[in-house]
Amino acid sequence: MSRGPSAVERYVAGPSRAKVRTAPPLFALHRLTETVFDLKVSHRFAVQLTAALTPDVLDGLDLLFARLRDAGAITAADPAWCRRVCLALLHEVNDLPADSPALAPSATADETEARANLLVRTTLGALGGTHDGSALSLANQAAPVRS
Template sequence: MAVQQQARKVRADAERSTARILEAAEEVLRLQPNAPLESIAEAAGLARATVHRRFASRASLEAALADRLDQRYVLALQEARVRTAPPLVAFHRLNEIVFELKLSHRYAMQLNAPLSPAVLDGLDLLFVRLREVGAISATEPAWCRGVHLALLHEVNALPSDSPELAGAAGSSETESRARLLTRCTLGALGGERDAELFRL
């Protein structure tokens, strides 16, 4: 029993160290994309050897960052309740969460790692549901997803002072980007252009 408890403690310590490394890496690499692992170790408050034990190379660290981001996408789909919430509400909320992730995970976002099947399936389900309620007329979920991701990239690239982001008084930049993405995606996919459709 003591051996099992010790093993659990070692695993828990390793998981905490890994989380600290990934959090530090996201912050350090956002500011200094070519920073060495040593800088990440310092920011995490860990020995350099600990970081090298967890991540033998820069590539393995980046793979872990991409995987962590993908897990957050899965959580975003759950938080937006893509299976149960009214589809327009779920779509707009998902867009808000994604822009929040883009702010807090800028380096991982730049890695352009492929989305996992769980994320792709969640997005496809949402586009099926949007079509069922008449919010879009496009029929192929994978194509809808491609259009949405392309527009997401373009909306994210807009400078913060873009007139396209001028929203309702008191709206945050994240909210303004989410509204623009929601409106443009639904319009591109054959949705109604009536402003009432986008009053979420």
């Protein structure tokens, strides 16, 4: 009987599964974010973010934020700073209780999608992106990444 990939292995594979190099960057950001929250929601105590921040994951995130800047989705210039902001926000969104009012605007979404939507929206705003909702709407059209 073969064992499937562990939660950490699935997290580490997230940037490649989200196609951060080739997919439209907003789609990739949303897919990657959904992948992370899917793992964190289903493995609350098993996934430690710091253990999974390998050089490949960091490079994938930096590439994604450079592509988001190049596409005009954000104005922040330093991909490493963008990554740090996103990871800090990821921690905060992950710590929200499931009934948090911050997750309420996504009433039709499941918990994973609600957290992903909040993180993408907040990250884009923090990094100089638009606040009109069109970027998130486009990203939401991407098929969810479920394991």
